[in-house]
Amino acid sequence: MAVAHENPIGEYLRARRELVRPQDIGIPDISARRRVHGLRREEVAMLAGVSSDYYIRLEQGRDQHPSPQVLDALARALQLDDAATAHLHQLATPPARRRRKTPPPEKVPAGILELIASWNQSPAYVYGRYMDILAANTLATALVPFYTKGENLVRAVFLDPRVPDIYGNWEDVTMSTVASLRVRVGPDIDDPRLNELVGELSVRSERFRQLWARHDVHTKRSGAARIDHPLVGPLELHSEKLPIPNTDHQTLAVHYAAPGSASAQALALLATTTAQDEEHEQTRNIRS
Incomplete structure (x- = not known):
């Protein structure tokens, strides 16, 4: 569409x-x-x-x-x-129209990949211009299933049936997601990839269609995330979203809990369980 x-x-x-x-x-x-x-x-x-x-x-x-x-x-x-x-x-003052070339695949800097992989106590992921997940550490995927490389945050927020149960503030999440997408694409609203994404979501989600029509624009660099996890229960987390220099709108997102809080204990339990599962999986792969 x-x-x-x-x-x-x-x-x-x-x-x-x-x-x-x-x-x-x-x-x-x-x-x-x-x-x-x-x-x-x-x-x-x-x-x-x-x-x-x-x-x-x-x-x-x-x-x-x-x-x-x-x-x-x-x-x-x-x-x-x-x-x-x-x-x-x-x-x-829109950008000058020019013949569009197929953009190169978005590539996360190697240093950022190494950094988030080393954070075994902090869920972290990177998303790009169209809010595609470009990289995620193991704990991020364990925290939220669609924090997985290849997934699209906007599509998941509106179309994944698990999302309203995951986020305690789903309506706020949908508003901030759409507003963030508008900021990222700026005036380049004839972008084919953007049109494809907006067209799909406009057809499949009434909520998206209403929010896109509002033309809200803002990016939350920090905030709170309420996540109801099926294994460790409800989590009250803080989030920081940091632009990655010298990339095309790539952003590093990190979740963390207040030290000493119940959420910090639950997040630590999730990290331990995730590490143990990963270790067992590696052991099975070696034996097979």
């Missing part, structure tokens, strides 16, 4: 306009009199200090080159944060 994007600025402005509540900007919300979700076009134009006609041209795609000053004014009117404002500016 192809995904057409001929008016990225207009799509973005419309989506964000519909998410701003009138009362948040001092406009009485008399629901019976309003026939639109969020703000009206003329209200955004007034708040941004531009004419209604000009704003309508922007949404309709008849003007796709607003000045940086206008973009900043629209961002303030729509109450965009720094990441969303930067994304709006990117949409106004």
